[in-house]
Amino acid sequence: MRLISINAAKPGMIMGRAIFNESGHPLVQRHVKMTEGIIRRLKQMNIQYIYIEDEISKDIVVEETVPLELRAKAVSNIERSFRQMKGLNSRDAAFVLDKQSKKLNFLVDDLLKTIFSNNEMLTIITDTYLYDEALFQHSFNVTLYSLAIAKELGYPYEDLRTIGIGALLHDVGKMVLPLEILHKPGQLTDEEFAIMKLHTRYGFNILRNLHTVSLLVAHCALQHHERLDGSGYPRGLVDNEIHPYAKIIAVADVFDAVTSNRVYRDKMLPSEGIDLIESDSGTLFEKRVVDALIKSVVHYPNGTxxxxxxxxxxxxxxxxxxxxxxxxxxxxxxxxxxxxxxxxxxxxxxxxxxxxxxxxxxxxx
Incomplete structure (x- = not known):
């Protein structure tokens, strides 16, 4: 299989990987011969890269670290847990989330088993899966990246579980934001962005009221947009004022954001995302965390x-x-x-x- 830009796709090319919806059902099957209509539809769905089969890529295998079944189950659980909080205040949202916390802990355990059973670098193929709301896929991906980084840094298993839950719930505060801001397809105005930034405090207020997770999880939500040089939010913390778990999730969060589809900008390839984050190593992001990302994530996926x-x-x-x-x-x-x-x-x-x-x-x- 070979990775190509959708702009290079031509009728007659053979699809190398299926495109799935949020339920794990294929929208475009593997081995299908592409037509003008299929290519046009993929562009409408904001697909930027696809895999094709051809002679130069014969027998090259492209596999994601997490099996499709586990991904679909995980994202579905995240979606169910998050959707129940829409429109609630922080205390009521915490009550709802408390009842879901056991499922989310099991989800993190499943991801940890997958990562520990696979000694190869982490591969996540974001253009293969389409979700109505990017937040659920983003939460899943950030959890995987955070666990891979923390594993590379040598954290013990119980710490990995806490980091995993913190990553999974780092954006939970977005569920109590106004829907017109959360789902706005284009870039936010300054006023809208000021409201969007409140998701860190909202997340903290929700998670600190949970009886079933560590208070550190709440601090992951509060601090994942803080930066070493004090340029982050909500409190403008610097270096040692930021919790180590939040420093890990910050890197994972940005890496997934720049390497995933967004309506208002093109996604980067993994190598480009790594270069971007590495350029801010030691200024915005902790160097040891960036180095762990570099070691644990595939730069150039098979088929590139x-x-x-x-x-x-x-x-x-x-x-x-x-x-x-x-x-x-x-x-x-x-x-x-x-x-x-x-x-x-x-x-x-x-x-x-x-x-x-x-x-x-x-x-x-």
Whole structure:
């Protein structure tokens, strides 16, 4: 399978992965031959990247860390728990959430089992799943990224559970925001953004009233938009004033936000999202947390076409667990000429060869 931009999609190409709705049911099946109508519909659904099957990517497997069934169940549980809080005040929302907390704890346990049973780097494919509300998918993804980072940092299991619940509920305060702001398709005005920022305090007020979770979970909701240099909100905390769990969730939150679909901007590829966060390492985000993200998350997913500094072009065939940013690449082109037979290049063994760019619009001659 190969990752391409939807803008490069042509009728006759074969879908490599299905597109699923929030219930886990396929909207576009795998192996379907694309038509003008299918491509137009995918663009309308704001799909920016798809996987196709072709000769240069034959036998390349693209697998997500969390199985589809577990993802669908997890997001469904998050949705049910969150929807029951709509329109309630903080105290009533806390009462509702308290009754759901056991299910959410089990959900975090399931995700921890998945992460610990898979020693490879975390892969989340956001364009494969479509949800009516991005908040539920975002909460799920942030939980996965936070757990992967915390595991890399060596936190013990009980701490991982608390971090997981904190990540899962970090945006719960958004459920008591005005719906016209929460669901606004475009960018917010300054006045609307000021109201949106209140979700951190609302989340804190909801979660501190829960009897079934640690008070640290409430602080994760309160502090996940704080930044090391004091430029964050709601309190403008700096460095050691921010709880370590909130520092982890802050990085996971931004990474998922920039690598997921939004109506008002294009998503970034994982490598681009990592570069963005790394540029703010030590100023906005704690360096050790950013370093843990870099080590635990796939930079270039399998099936990604890379242009190399020595004139070669290849497709990521498998990940390199020793160095996440230097995958194994199946070389199929040298200096603009297609090769009669491909070969595998381990980029870790050739540090002088740089990755110039990801080519999602490559069309095979």
């Amino acid at each position: 076409v890379l242009c190399l500094s020595d004139g070669r072009r290849g497709i990521v065939a498998k990940q390199n667990t020793k160095q996440s940013s230097r995958p194994y690449v199946r070389i199929f082109e040298e200096n603009g000429m297609l090769l009669k037979s491909t070969y595998l290049l381990n980029l870790e063994e050739f540090p002088q060869v740089e990755i110039l760019r990801v080519d999602t619009e490559y069309l095979q001659p």
